[in-house]
Amino acid sequence: MIIYPAIDLKDGACVRLVQGDMDRATVFADDPGAQAARFRDQGFAWLHVVDLNGAFAGRPVNAAAVEAIVKAVDLPVQLGGGIRDLATVEDWLSRGLARVILGTIAVRDPALVREACRLFPGKVAVGIDARDGMVAVEGWAETSTMSAVDLGLAFEDAGAAAIIYTDIGRDGTLQGHDAEQTARLAERLTTPVIASGGVASIDDIRAIKAVEHRGVAGVVTGRALYDGRLDPAAALAVAAGRA
Template structure:
């Protein structure tokens, strides 16, 4: 199972939000490229990047920070936030991003997701962010009437590389990952699922690892890595991907 350290970008800095609220941001590093190098040195094999400003604006807003990260490390990067059209998808994949995460457009324009999967096989991830089980979009500012599972099922035959499933109410709150909801989603799908939101301890990782056979490919971790609640070496060992 892959552990994805999160680098959330707001106004060029590496931050963590509380339940997606932009006014509840804690700055952990003003140099995202330095943070990326640190994660690589700790043994991580992927990076998970989110352009928070871009998610609200509907277009990339932290491009300079993303490009600095790509230049600073050779780790594969998956990037989400404000990617709403084919031109932006093509641009980021052309700049060296390994996978792009499509969230709002997965709900608004599913045909775009399908076309992107066809043109870039293995490089398109769908991000499903749920509040009380319903999909939230536009940087989590709007909650739809579509359930997370229903949206995920729409892309079962599209060739999506993975589904990132985030429980918004737990994100950044260190309340523990929603293992039950994540496992239920993974069981229902053939597409691999990446858990996100609320990871607070090594026990959370152990619980997710125990459900790996359901189809949980990985887990994204943010605040608990930054504040030292989770030791990277121990976490990688638990998930079966120890540092080289």
């Protein structure tokens, strides 16, 4: 199981939001490249980056910060936020990103996501951000009429590298991740699912590891790493099955 430490970018800084609310942001670092290097030095093998301003604007906003991250570390980086067309997908991948995450556009224009998966095999993930089981879009500001399960099933044959499933109600709250809910989604899909939202402690990592066999291939965590609630070495040991 892969642990993806999160770097959420707002106005060029590394922040964490509570339930996706841009007005409830805590700044944890003002140098994204240095933060990426810290995660690398702690032993993480991937990075999860979100352009928060871009998610609301519908276009890339924190490009300089993303480029600083890619330049600072020789790690695969996946990026979401404001990626709404094929030209932007291609542009980001050309800058050295390993994977782009398509969220809002997966609801608005599923054909575009399918085409992106075809053109860039293994480099496109679908982000499913849900509130009470229903998919949220436009930086989580709007709730759609589509369920998370239905959206996941819609891309079963598209060739997406992963589904990144975020429980918005728990994201940034340190309330704990609902591993069972994520596992139930993963069981309905053949695409690997990456859990996200609410991870607060090593117990959450253990719970997600326990459902790995049901299709949960990884977990994104942010605030718990930044504030010291989650020890990187201990978390990586659990993820690797060494503890």
